[in-house]
Amino acid sequence: MIFTRSPLRITLGGGGTDLPSFYESEGGFLIAGAINKYVFVTVLRPFAEGVYLKYSGIENVSSINEIQHPIIRESLKLFNLKTPQIEITTLADIPSGTGLGSSGSFTTALLKSMHAHLRKNITTSELAELACNIEMDKLKEPVGKQDQYIAAYGGLTCFTFNSDGTVIVEPLAISSNAIYQLEEDLLLFYTGVSRSASAILKDQDTKSKVADREMFENLRFIKEIGLASRASLEADDLEGFGKLMDEHWKYKRSRSSGISNSNIDQIYSEALRNGAIGGKVVGAGGGGFLMFYAKDKIKLRKLMSDYKLEEVRFRFDFEGTKVILT
Numbered sequence: 001m002i003f004t005r006s007p008l009r010i011t012l013g014g015g016g017t018d019l020p021s022f023y024e025s026e027g028g029f030l031i032a033g034a035i036n037k038y039v040f041v042t043v044l045r046p047f048a049e050g051v052y053l054k055y056s057g058i059e060n061v062s063s064i065n066e067i068q069h070p071i072i073r074e075s076l077k078l079f080n081l082k083t084p085q086i087e088i089t090t091l092a093d094i095p096s097g098t099g100l101g102s103s104g105s106f107t108t109a110l111l112k113s114m115h116a117h118l119r120k121n122i123t124t125s126e127l128a129e130l131a132c133n134i135e136m137d138k139l140k141e142p143v144g145k146q147d148q149y150i151a152a153y154g155g156l157t158c159f160t161f162n163s164d165g166t167v168i169v170e171p172l173a174i175s176s177n178a179i180y181q182l183e184e185d186l187l188l189f190y191t192g193v194s195r196s197a198s199a200i201l202k203d204q205d206t207k208s209k210v211a212d213r214e215m216f217e218n219l220r221f222i223k224e225i226g227l228a229s230r231a232s233l234e235a236d237d238l239e240g241f242g243k244l245m246d247e248h249w250k251y252k253r254s255r256s257s258g259i260s261n262s263n264i265d266q267i268y269s270e271a272l273r274n275g276a277i278g279g280k281v282v283g284a285g286g287g288g289f290l291m292f293y294a295k296d297k298i299k300l301r302k303l304m305s306d307y308k309l310e311e312v313r314f315r316f317d318f319e320g321t322k323v324i325l326t
Contacts (some may be wrong), residue, residue: 001044002193003325004110005315007034008093008100008187009150010282010291012233012241013248014226016255018144018161020136021221027228028161031172031233032150035315037093041109043117044087051076052087056096071103074138075110078130079118088113094312098190099283104147106320107131109300116323127321128152128167154320158230180238183316185238187294187301189309190265193287218255222248239277242293246278253281255301264290267307 010280022028022083046126048053051067054061059068064084067073072088088110096102108131115122122130135141135222146166148161153169156179158263160168174182225248229308232240232254253260264281267290282289290309304311 001042001325002113003040003042003322004109004113004116004321005038006039006105006112006151006321007154008037008105008318009034009037009262010100010186011146012238013229014223014246015146016144016252017223017226018146018159019142019153019218020144020165022159023144023319024163024165025102026216026220026223027163028144029223030146030161031158031226031230032146032158033164034119034150034154034320035100035314036317037100037312037314039093039105039318040091040110041106041113042087042089043110045085045117046087049083049085049267054087054089070109070139071134072110073306075107075114078111079114086117097288099281099288101147101151101283102140103135104131104149105151105321106147107134108151112323115245116326121206122143124152124247124320125169139171144214153319155318156233156316166167172230173234176237178233178238179274179316181238183314185242185294187292187297187304188314189283189290189292189304189310190312191287191290191309193280215255218251221251221317238293242295244278245291246272246291249278249280267304267309270303271300272302272314 009032012031012033016029017023017028018160030068037054049266051061053066053069053072055069061067064073064076064081094100097276109125111127121136128149132145135143146159147159149167155171155269156174158170179183225244229241229244232244268279271292275294277295279292280292292300301311
């Protein structure tokens with residue numbers, strides 16, 4: 001049995017600039033943090049021929065082309081399995097559709113498992129790019145490269161997306177004390193709403209492809225906030241980073257009507273009056289997780305409790321996608 005895990009992520013600045021419709025023209029930049037909440041994948045060879053899949057659904061088929069799960073189907077096609085005899089099971093700490101990049105984490109975990117199962121080597125960069133190829137090129141999902149890259153690399157990491165599609169990966173040069181403080185002061189709350197990011201990202205992607213002036217100006221500013229967030233974090237100015245989160249959210253929510261709603265807007269406004277310096281919806285928007293940088297954590301947690309939002313506490317993961325059992 002091969003058992004792999006891949007971390008979920010939060011975005012700390014520049015989110016949205018990793019879509020090719022933007023970075024191919026302007027170049028993108030963002031900071032992401034892998035967290036110690038994971039997607040797990042096991043791969044083994046059962047006694048009977050066929051493909052056996054256990055995820056939120058169950059499949060038992062005789063050929064790879066019959067697989068309904070698109071990521072599993074396209075991933076297995078890469079390995080030219082002549083007579084499929086494989087069983088794949090996946091589990092996750094957090095449900096999908098909550099804005100923490102679960103599809104990218106699942107894809108990297110699955111690809112890592114398959115390479116280990118077949119005794120093939122793959123570098124971290126190759127893993128990230130292969131996962132991007134599955135989701136972006138083969139499945140034509142309107143997603144960017146952030147999720148696959150941060151899942152593969154882990155850590156607190158800066159990504160520069162070049163117009164030719166290459167990615168520069170650099171660890172955030174942040175002090176250990178600032179990392180510990182960031183883990184204490186960043187609070188993550190589940191709204192209770194899961195959703196697909198595709199519709200929201202498709203709207204952004206479509207507008208970017210037709211060079212919509214407002215969308216490009218918005219994303220240019222988001223990119224500048226990402227770079228400013230990097231400077232604040234590397235200078236240990238965490239309160240300044242929190243204020244930049246607030247600026248980021250104001251611009252992010254204006255990109256699409258599906259990013260926020262009246263309930264999220266009300267919670268966010270009250271959070272700023274009750275201990276939060278800044279925050280945002282993690283991921284594409286519309287639900288999932290609210291993340292705040294908190295000055296008064298007790299007061300903010302009390303408010304979120306009044307709204308019956310569950311907190312998910314986390315630490316950063318610095319290992320990325322890895323095999324944990326063979």
